[in-house]
Amino acid sequence: MTDVIQWTASLSAIVAASLIAAHISQKVTGIAFIIFTASSLMWVYFGAAENDHGLVVQNVVLTGINLLGIYRYLIRSKPA
Numbered sequence: 001m002t003d004v005i006q007w008t009a010s011l012s013a014i015v016a017a018s019l020i021a022a023h024i025s026q027k028v029t030g031i032a033f034i035i036f037t038a039s040s041l042m043w044v045y046f047g048a049a050e051n052d053h054g055l056v057v058q059n060v061v062l063t064g065i066n067l068l069g070i071y072r073y074l075i076r077s078k079p080a
Helices: 003-024 026-049 053-075
Strands: none
Touching: 003 053, 026 053
16 A cells, blocks of 8 residues: 555656646646645655654655645735
8 A cells, every 4th residue: 555655646746846847827836736735645644654754754844835835826815
C-alpha cells in the first residue's frame, strides 16, 4: 500500500509543479496547490509509515505553504 501512496504522491507533485510553472490561469494555479496539498499529505502518511521524521516535518510545512497558495489563488478576493 505504501508503494501506491509513494508513487501517487510523486506523480501528483510533478503534475502540480508543472501546472504552477505553466501559470495558465489563477484558477489553474490554485487547483495545482490543491493537488500539491494532497501530495504533501500523502508524503506525511508515507513518512509516518516508514518512520521518516524528516519527510514528515518537511511535508507538514509544505502543506501549510500549499494552503497559503490555495488561499492566495482561490479564496482571497481579487483587488479592485
